[in-house]
Amino acid sequence: DARVTQTPRHKVTEMGQEVTMRCQPILGHNTVFWYRQTMMQGLELLAYFRNRAPLDDSGMPKDRFSAEMPDATLATLKIQPSEPRDSAVYFCASGLVGVGLAPGELFFGEGSRLTVL
């Protein structure tokens, strides 16, 4: 049963620490999204990749967030240094987009719940 896998599922850290979240997209999917969800802001797009190339990271605070896809099976989201306002659930989602076609269904991971004290 193909699914998007995210680690860690839960993370509690102190302000100023580095946090790295990992995502394994579904094999064969060519597009990977990172979202952040809070009660106040809903589901915010942070960044997304197509064929491992970053297409848009305008939703990320550039001074502290970075997103990469070192290979087709791994996407990472790093926060350094972390702040209490970064506390949220971070979702990774993957999908298959054909050239010239609209995107199809996104499959979401279970999310990484981050708490920064």
Next chain:
Amino acid sequence: QKEVEQNSGPLSVPEGAIASLNCTYSDRGSQSFFWYRQYSGKSPELIMFIYSNGDKEDGRFTAQLNKASQYVSLLIRDSQPSDSATYLCAVGGDMRFGAGTRLTVKP
């Protein structure tokens, strides 16, 4: 800045009623529109997508798209308590989501 707006709710309807969820978007060039459902503590999952103006029906769900008005809606007929969830509208190839509308269906 591309915006996707949803009526934040919460929306409460009695069992068996029609629930109407609305979404507007700012990017006039958007070509694809999606409705996701998210149960509390879970991940979003796709309910429907729509690309063309008009209505698209799937069981008890109907998506309606009006590109001229930059408006997409989701109707849920014969609402059930199991439909109680947050409904998220997503727009465009970069899959930008609205804040979601929380729906409660009361038995």
